[in-house]
Amino acid sequence: QKEVEQNSGPLSVPEGAIASLNCTYSDRGSQSFFWYRQYSGKSPELIMSIYSNGDKEDGRFTAQLNKASQYVSLLIRDSQPSDSATYLCAVINDYKLSFGAGTTVTVRA
């Protein structure tokens, strides 16, 4: 069983719409959760970290965590063409990051 699973995508949304990304994890003891954005040919860039149940907002990004359901999500509001990238969900297990396979998002102008 994979430790971190993401909806595989690709996800195509029109400019200005909301992009919704989902992630589940298998280790119930995980405490730290991250969303990274990776442009093609580049390394991952941290977008959000979340540690407590509920929502965390940063600009157009909102991360949601539900530890009971072992579920993390990322919402991108007012999507822009520059948001087109692969989004990686990552969970800390024993001080090491476990990554999901990533969801590729394309924002159509």
Place this chain on the structure above:
Amino acid sequence: GAVVSQHPSRVICKSGTSVKIECRSLDFQATTMFWYRQFPKKSLMLMATSNEGSKATYEQGVEKDKFLINHASLTLSTLTVTSAHPEDSSFYICSARGEGAGDTQYFGPGTRLTVL
């Protein structure tokens, strides 16, 4: 803050040669550095974890004699790919975690290695 650099950004070498990649934390002290490898269209795979002054801990299936890791200071870790072969061609990315920064890892820009 939390800037991590890697050098070189791109390297092409002949089969059988060794290649050294440097990872530096520029504005914080990195107690732990991580080395990842990423193949095209795949997610990042952790190769090893290194703590300053200690031997690196390698993930299962990663040859420690082939991928030599040194973390000699709190701002520098190196990965040496020894006797490189075409199948070692990949995108190598380091990340660093600083003391007092919790679990957050900051990634370097990556090194694209091509072995001919």
